Amino acid sequence: MDERVLYGNGLMTEHDVYLFREGRHYRLYEKMGSHIMEVDGVRGTHFSVWAPNAAKVSVTGDFNGWDTDSHPLAPRWDESGIWEGFVPGVDRGAMYKYHIVSSVGGYVVDKGDPFAFSWELPPNTASVVWDLDYTWNDSGWMNIRGEKNGLSSPMSIYEMHLGSWRRVAEDGYRSLSYLELAEQLPAYLNEMGFTHVEFLPVMEHPFYGSWGYQSLGYFAPTSRYGTPQDFMRLVDALHAAGIGVLLDWVPSHFPSNEYGIGYFDGTHLYEHEDPRQGYHPDWQSAIYNYGRNEVRSFLISSGIFWLDRFHADGLRVDAVASMLYLDYSRKEGEWIPNKFGGRENIEAIEFLRIMNEAVYKEFPDTQTMAEESTAWPQVSRPTYLGGLGFGMKWNMGWMHDTLAYFSMDSIHRKYHQGQLTFSIWYAFNENFVLPLSHDEVVHGKGSILGKMPGDAWQKFANLRLLYGYMWAHPGKKLLFMGSEFGQGPEWNHDAALAWEQLEYDNHHGVKRWMEDLNRFYKAEPALHALDFSQDGFAWVDFHDADQSIVVFLRKDGEGRTVLVALNATPVPRPNYRVGVPSAGYWREVLNSDSTEYGGAGWGNLGGVESKPVPSHGFYDSISLTLPPLGIVFLRKE
Structure with missing residues (x-):
């Protein structure tokens, strides 16, 4: 293997260096660190590291017997503090560190690569030359993930x-x-x-x-x-x-x-x-x-x-x-x-x-x-x-x-x-x-x-x-x-x-x-579509502290409404009247006290029909059985 370090083949352009020093280079991983490549038909790895206060930087690794002198890097001419060089023959899986001799106080140290794509299995500490080649198969997801990650989408x-x-x-x-x-x-x-x-x-x-x-x-x-x-x-x-x-x-x-x-x-x-x-x-x-x-x-x-x-x-x-x-x-x-x-x-x-x-x-x-x-x-x-x-x-x-x-x-x-x-x-x-x-x-x-x-x-x-x-x-x-x-x-x-x-x-x-x-x-859009808007929530009653009962509505802004009632005591509350925003049949869609969840089975037999009895500021209301230490979700049919 030709062990010379080749210079002048850096991945960082003048524009890259300008952006780096301005704090506006957001893809440094494409330029810095170790990158497998070919130079003049020779396969090897290009190394690049930022060490502006170093007097000497070299690459030491299993490919050179961890010799700290055989593969020195060169500082760029532009005073960016970046040291770089191409080492022929170094390929995927090679372990390495940067040997740094500081220009300050004679400090000498072997450092891992801040931009390494892979590291040795801890507690070992060397960086590993690696590539990120991979054929992705997630185009279907990537095309719709904006919707899946949207503020109005469900996120559990x-x-x-x-x-x-x-x-x-x-x-x-x-x-x-x-x-x-x-x-x-x-x-x-x-x-x-x-x-x-x-x-x-x-x-x-x-x-x-x-x-x-x-x-x-x-x-x-x-x-x-x-x-x-x-x-x-x-x-x-x-x-x-x-x-x-x-x-x-x-x-x-x-x-x-x-x-x-x-x-x-x-x-x-x-x-x-x-x-x-x-x-x-x-x-x-x-x-x-x-x-x-x-x-x-x-x-x-x-x-x-x-x-x-x-x-x-x-x-x-x-x-x-x-x-x-x-x-x-x-x-x-x-x-x-x-x-x-x-x-x-x-x-x-x-x-x-x-x-x-x-x-x-x-x-x-x-x-x-x-x-x-x-x-x-x-x-x-x-x-x-x-x-x-x-x-x-x-x-x-x-x-x-x-x-x-x-x-x-x-x-x-x-x-x-x-x-x-x-x-x-x-x-x-x-x-x-x-x-x-x-x-x-x-x-x-x-x-x-x-x-x-x-x-x-x-x-x-x-x-x-x-x-x-x-x-x-x-x-x-x-x-x-x-x-x-x-x-x-x-x-x-x-x-x-x-x-x-x-x-x-x-x-x-x-x-x-x-x-x-x-x-x-x-x-159910009512539970997530307006998570971040006051239009998606309305109190029915939060004043019944004596019985530790809270009732509220979740809404989607398109007419869908879910009523939620919780009882935070171990005492069941039958015949508990709750105002509802519209008349009709309110189906019980979830009940935490259902026997299939390990509960006692207190509930509303699938749902309740409203009556024109004013309650909680509404013209109509329903009479609920609130299970002990339970919560029920009801949706208007």
Whole structure:
């Protein structure tokens, strides 16, 4: 093999460099990193890395015996700080790192490639030369996904951690591979009626126990479950089944492992130098310098990459609140105010706006979602109106209030009815997703079922009531894996879900309830078409706190109406009169107390006929039997 490094064959043009340095290059993955190619008829790999404060950069790998001198890269003439070179004979599967000698303080280090498409299986830390060749078969989905991801479409999201959904007991209790997931997951999601799946970060990460939230490989799916093409096959299979794929993405912080991007060239290149800006006390990780143009290009290219090369249908951006506030989780004196003396991170705000604009310009049929836990205004409003530009925002207030309400004994709920109903007063300020996520079933919080009060039947009845209320409430839905069948134990990332519990009627009943909720939710426009408009919701009665009863209407704006009534006490309420907007027969389409879900069977015998008896401001009304710890959905025939 001819081991000379050939120069002058860089993929980065002058225009690419200009955009990179302006912070406006959003497809750097096409130019930077390692790319297999031919130069003058010779096959090899072109390497390109940004290290502006390096005195020397070379490629070291298994192809040269990890020699740090045999394959030096050359700096570009344009002072961009990019080092590059073509190494003949290096092909797919070769392991490598960049050996960097800094011009500052004599710092010497071997770094992984920030743009690598593949990495060694952790705990090994080398980057791997790879290509992303794949023949996609999802054109049918891609042609209609704009409709499937639309704000007026049903969106029921199954959040999952790939490594602990199911395990293979006869093979060392290992996690499923991407290909095994491609065989099993689409059918399960269709059986359950979910419209989308959201993966906890699949980007390569050193520590499995971080669940991917300590990402270092921003352009590589983790090798724990297979190759990049294997992950593409999983996405392809989900699309073939009509399931959208959302990916958690973490541009808020990164771990400080020596081989990663921290202190990359002997300087704080990607992160702030001052720990009051560049160190995150909650996660002991580094914070990006969003004011640096090249860093913005890097991060936005990562977000675009997953939508482009892996056909992801959306990005859920983690820990947005930590990005917006300079004093997030910091005490007085531990943070630096912005140039106006405030606590807002102006550079991060600008980054998020530019990122969202880039995503929706390049992929207008996708969605971005913010996990933002404060009352920051206009998170899901367009940037031209002063918003951050996200498509949707997680409704953390709804989650906290609702779980607090359902966790208390029913005898106390009449004093706290406002916790259940308050969310409607701000429900349309943002495009909200209602999340019961992984964060609510870890670190000693127990499972969702475990939060429910009472004996066994009350726990399961409360759980079915909670899910019914959630699916009836305005906003898209997100539920973490295992919750759909009422898993008892807290989630453990080192174990599979407690699938064996489905042998018990109560758990099977919760699963059946979730299936029917999803099917009705998807089929009934009144439950999703106007999720983000006040026109899609109307109170019937939220004042009956003494009996812990709430009644409301969901509407689609085209004349379809669903009446929802819930009873949050274990006492059945027969002959309960409820006003209705129109006379006629109101069919009971869902009842959480049905025996097929594990309930006692209290209900309305299929439906009720209205009578011209005024109630709740309406001329007509119906007399309902409200089941104990139950919820009923009725639709006008």
